[in-house]
Amino acid sequence: MALLALVTMPVIENWKRKPKDSFPLSYYPMFSQNRDGRTTLTYILGSDQAGNRHFIPYHRAGTGGMNQVRKIIRKQAEYDPTGLCQRVAKAVSRQNKAPDIRIDTVRIIRGEFILDHFFAGNHVPERSEEICACAVERKSSHTQTDRL
Amino acid sequence: MKTLSQSIQRFWFSDAPAERLAALRIVVGLFSLGYLLPRLGMLMDISRQGHELFEPVGIVGWLENPLPPMAFLLLVLTTLLANLAFLLGWRFRLSGPLFGILLLTTLCYRNSWSMIFHNDNILVLHALILGLTPAADAWSLDSRRKAPGSLLLGPADGSGWQYGWPVRLMGAVALAPYLLSGIAKLAGPMGLAWVSGHVMRDQIAVDTLRKIVLGTSSSDAIYTFYHQSGLFLVLGLTTMIVELGAPVAFFHHKTRWAWAILAFLMHWGILFMMDITFRYQLFGAMFACFFPVEHPARYLKSWLLDRYLNRLRRPDRPIVQVNQVS
Numbered sequence: 009m010a011l012l013a014l015v016t017m018p019v020i021e022n023w024k025r026k027p028k029d030s031f032p033l034s035y036y037p038m039f040s041q042n043r044d045g046r047t048t049l050t051y052i053l054g055s056d057q058a059g060n061r062h063f064i065p066y067h068r069a070g071t072g073g074m075n076q077v078r079k080i081i082r083k084q085a086e087y088d089p090t091g092l093c094q095r096v097a098k099a100v101s102r103q104n105k106a107p108d109i110r111i112d113t114v115r116i117i118r119g120e121f122i123l124d125h126f127f128a129g130n131h132v133p134e135r136s137e138e139i140c141a142c143a144v145e146r147k148s149s150h151t152q153t154d155r156l
Numbered sequence: 157m158k159t160l161s162q163s164i165q166r167f168w169f170s171d172a173p174a175e176r177l178a179a180l181r182i183v184v185g186l187f188s189l190g191y192l193l194p195r196l197g198m199l200m201d202i203s204r205q206g207h208e209l210f211e212p213v214g215i216v217g218w219l220e221n222p223l224p225p226m227a228f229l230l231l232v233l234t235t236l237l238a239n240l241a242f243l244l245g246w247r248f249r250l251s252g253p254l255f256g257i258l259l260l261t262t263l264c265y266r267n268s269w270s271m272i273f274h275n276d277n278i279l280v281l282h283a284l285i286l287g288l289t290p291a292a293d294a295w296s297l298d299s300r301r302k303a304p305g306s307l308l309l310g311p312a313d314g315s316g317w318q319y320g321w322p323v324r325l326m327g328a329v330a331l332a333p334y335l336l337s338g339i340a341k342l343a344g345p346m347g348l349a350w351v352s353g354h355v356m357r358d359q360i361a362v363d364t365l366r367k368i369v370l371g372t373s374s375s376d377a378i379y380t381f382y383h384q385s386g387l388f389l390v391l392g393l394t395t396m397i398v399e400l401g402a403p404v405a406f407f408h409h410k411t412r413w414a415w416a417i418l419a420f421l422m423h424w425g426i427l428f429m430m431d432i433t434f435r436y437q438l439f440g441a442m443f444a445c446f447f448p449v450e451h452p453a454r455y456l457k458s459w460l461l462d463r464y465l466n467r468l469r470r471p472d473r474p475i476v477q478v479n480q481v482s
Contacts, residue, residue: 011281011285011325011329011331012328012329012333013291015281015332015333016332016335016336018336019336021340021342022339022343022344023343027270029213030213030217030272031213031214031263031264031267031272031273031274031276031277032214032215032260032263032264032276032277032278032281032332033214033277034272034279034336035336036273036274036333036337036340036342038337038359039340039341039346039355039356039359040335040337040340040341040343040344040345040350041344041355041356041360042345042355043344043346043355043359043361043362044358045358047362047365047366049365049366049369049370051369051370058291063368063369063370063371064371065370065371065372066370066371066372066453067372068207069203070203070434071198071204071205072198072201072271073271073273074267074366074367074370074372075271075366076269076270076271076273077368077370078204078370079270079271080269080270081370083208083209083270087208088273089184093443094480100300121360121365121369123361126251126361126365127361127365127382128380131368131369145256145401156278
């Protein structure tokens with residue numbers, strides 16, 4: 009009975025001004041939020057010389073699952089955007105496959121997407137703010153050969 | 157009043173065979189071992205992250221700084237050893253509670269890096285319940301020690317209320333998060349209008365959008381169903397029935413089974429629509445406590461014995477009688 013009371017106790021968080029989630033006792037707030045047809049996301053965008061945009065995979069920015077790294081990107085974009093940008097640019101520079109090999113600039117973007125537009129095929133955010141940008145520096149093939 | 161109290165007592169403390177609790181111990185032990193082992197590398201990578209990402213939760217909430225990665229590695233390895241002892245039912249009076257506490261600590265620490273994974277909650281609570289109850293009175297190394305010469309999966313004829321109430325508690329603890337999720341939706345900004353389905357549609361769409369923009373695999377189902385408002389109305393209603401109906405379904409075995417099947421299908425639906433894997437639910441491990449799980453376990457046991465052990469006992473070569481030579 010005590011365990012059951014403990015497990016159901018977090019329900020009071022629903023009516024708190026600043027609810028706090030925990031583990032393993034949670035009030036399970038996911039799916040209750042009203043998105044109102046739009047969402048804001050901090051993400052990493054790469055661009056090549058031809059001006060093509062490429063979404064950079066989350067795992068270039070951190071360790072863990074997608075949702076965990078998404079929160080890490082959002083946090084780091086607030087307190088150390090340059091560090092995040094440079095780390096991702098370095099990770100991209102180590103790749104030798106397309107599209108990473110073509111990317112020459114990495115940008116940290118906070119963008120607001122309209123769901124109707126996005127799922128109609130328009131992947132460009134309605135509003136966006138560039139937080140940081142940095143160049144992808146690659147070692148020349150000559151240098152790599154020298155090392156070998 | 158007396159009748160109500162007797163009914164509650166009959167419900168909570170009804171008899172169950174020792175094998176049921178043992179089968180649940182094996183299910184939970186196998187699942188957690190299969191869950192932790194492949195994630196060893198990922199857990200280590202997470203523990204090496206910067207302290208600025210550390211937001212301790214649960215029983216590690218008192219930590220001001222992350223543990224040294226080596227200390228966390230030691231914790232995970234100890235948890236794995238305790239997991240093995242729990243699974244085999246070895247020195248269970250010690251290994252049972254120890255595994256429950258270690259799994260809780262490991263997963264609290266794993267969830268302390270900016271993101272709480274709610275799919276681990278019920279697994280931890282089930283491990284704690286099993287660890288603190290006589291879940292190794294059958295099908296364990298402990299029970300084999302008490303009856304020398306018997307097999308690890310040998311017969312156990314014990315039954316009683318001490319094996320019944322932990323199973324009930326596991327069921328209640330499994331249902332509670334669904335009820336809490338339902339209440340959170342009603343208490344949220346949309347209230348009862350949540351069942352209309354468009355909030356759910358938007359949630360699924362946002363999840364897919366994040367996966368596309370952050371470059372990971374996603375379900376394409378939302379592209380097909382985005383404009384099917386009728387479908388989302390049905391899904392919204394079904395979700396609410398599963399979540400708010402959970403405590404009502406709990407009190408009769410047939411409704412419990414129906415609820416478990418519906419909730420199991422709901423998780424497969426979530427996987428199809430959102431590519432989200434609630435592994436403990438998808439494998440059916442969470443729902444095992446709603447069924448007489450000892451029956452399939454007995455069947456599996458006799459099949460295994462038949463196939464392997466009895467074959468070992470059977471001589472491969474025909475016995476040739478040798479006449480005594482005087």
